Amino acid sequence: MREDRSIGSYNIEDGDSINLQAGPLSFAKPVIYLHSPSDIDVSVKLSLIPEWSLSVIYPVVPMDYRQHLEWNVRTTHQDGSLTEHNSSLHVSYLFWEAKTNLQAFPRSPASKPPPVDTFNPITNSLDDMDSIVIPVYKAPVYLDKSLKVLGLHTEARTSFITCVHMRYLRLSNHEHLLATVYPQAAYEHAASSNISPQPDVVTRVCMLFKGICKEHLANWPNAQMQAGNDVVWWVDVVGVDPTRAGDVTLFRVLEWGGVEVLI
Numbered sequence: 001m002r003e004d005r006s007i008g009s010y011n012i013e014d015g016d017s018i019n020l021q022a023g024p025l026s027f028a029k030p031v032i033y034l035h036s037p038s039d040i041d042v043s044v045k046l047s048l049i050p051e052w053s054l055s056v057i058y059p060v061v062p063m064d065y066r067q068h069l070e071w072n073v074r075t076t077h078q079d080g081s082l083t084e085h086n087s088s089l090h091v092s093y094l095f096w097e098a099k100t101n102l103q104a105f106p107r108s109p110a111s112k113p114p115p116v117d118t119f120n121p122i123t124n125s126l127d128d129m130d131s132i133v134i135p136v137y138k139a140p141v142y143l144d145k146s147l148k149v150l151g152l153h154t155e156a157r158t159s160f161i162t163c164v165h166m167r168y169l170r171l172s173n174h175e176h177l178l179a180t181v182y183p184q185a186a187y188e189h190a191a192s193s194n195i196s197p198q199p200d201v202v203t204r205v206c207m208l209f210k211g212i213c214k215e216h217l218a219n220w221p222n223a224q225m226q227a228g229n230d231v232v233w234w235v236d237v238v239g240v241d242p243t244r245a246g247d248v249t250l251f252r253v254l255e256w257g258g259v260e261v262l263i
Contacts, residue, residue, distance in 0.1 A: 029163050030191075030206075030257030032094040033156065034082060034199075036075040037249050041085075044071040044094060045194040051101055051122045052190065058095040059084040069096075092155075098191075118189040119182050119206070126208060126261060130237070131180040132227040133212070133220045139177045146181075146231040147256070150238060151203045151245030156256055164209060164258045174211025178220060182206045184239045193255075200250035203240050210261040 034042055046069050048054065053066040061084070063069045071094055073082040083090050100121045134142050140161050147157045187206040195202070217224065226233075235242060245252055 029159075030096050030098075030255060031156075031159065032096075032193075033080060033092075033153075033254040034073065034075050034094075035080045035248070035252045035254070036077050037251065038077050040075050040197065040251070042073050042075055043194075043196045044073065045069070046096065047192045047194070048098060049120070049190050051120055052098040053101055054096060055099045056095070056097040059087055059089045059091060061086065119186040121190060121259065124208065126178055126180055126210060128220050128222045131178055131220070131223040133176055133178050133217065133223040134227045136175055136177055136211070142227070142231070146234050147205070149232050149235055149242060150181075150205050150240050151242040152205065152254065152256060153246075156254060160207075160256050160258065164207070164260075175214050176212050176217065177209060178212050178223065179207055179209035181234055181238050182208060183237060193253075195253060197251070199253040201241060201244045201247070201252045203245045203252070203254045205238060205240075205256045206259060207257075208259045208261065 032044065034044070036042075046054075048067050050067070054063055054069065055066075057063065057069060059071065061069055061071055072085045073094070074085065075082055081090060081092055082094070098121070102122065132142075143161050143164070144157050147160055152160065184202075184204045187204050193202075193204075212220070244250060245254065
């Protein structure tokens with residue numbers, strides 16, 4: 001069932017500016033992998049801003065108002081699997097999804113655009129200057145190359161592509177993929193994580209995407225051009241260290257997720 005898009009009424013006066021938003025958004029299967037050089041006990045805390053609420057988690061643990069949770073797990077260094085202490089569940093990764101809270105939209109005469117260095121699931125949108133547009137049939141290869149340079153291992157890349165491409169784009173019958181990847185620091189603003197002991201490397205990849213039809217391609221000239229450039233440019237955009245992310249002697253955390261713009 002789609003969320004109610006009604007956000008109430010505003011007292012707008014002459015001269016006020018209005019920030020049009022891209023939402024609502026749908027978060028597609030964020031997962032967290034923990035890879036350690038030896039078996040260790042790890043606490044993973046996740047906290048969301050008010051514009052988001054946790055909708056699904058696995059393994060299931062108590063949630064504080066659907067905004068905060070803590071997993072306590074034991075890592076297995078041989079294969080990267082995890083054992084959740086409370087349930088003794090043996091899993092490959094930690095899983096969570098969230099839904100947008102439109103009631104959290106600021107009720108002011110004129111809504112202000114979010115800071116450029118933050119991600120907000122309600123007010124952020126795709127922009128021609130920092131996105132790419134490619135035909136849907138080319139998306140799997142492009143995504144695989146991009147995710148590989150960002151430090152995602154084979155299973156993570158496969159899971160991401162099958163989730164985003166097959167689950168969303170193929171079902172929507174769109175001809176082109178419009179996408180961007182947010183800087184880690186911006187993503188951390190919306191979904192902050194606190195992991196103890198502190199990892200040597202944290203890689204968090206959040207892609208904002210939308211399917212578009214060919215009739216709208218003229219609106220995205222730079223994004224089309226950018227899609228032809230070397231995918232290594234995403235490394236600086238996201239702010240990751242692929243070399244350290246692949247160093248098996250380090251305690252590494254990897255998280256990926258996709259945020260679909262629904263309208």
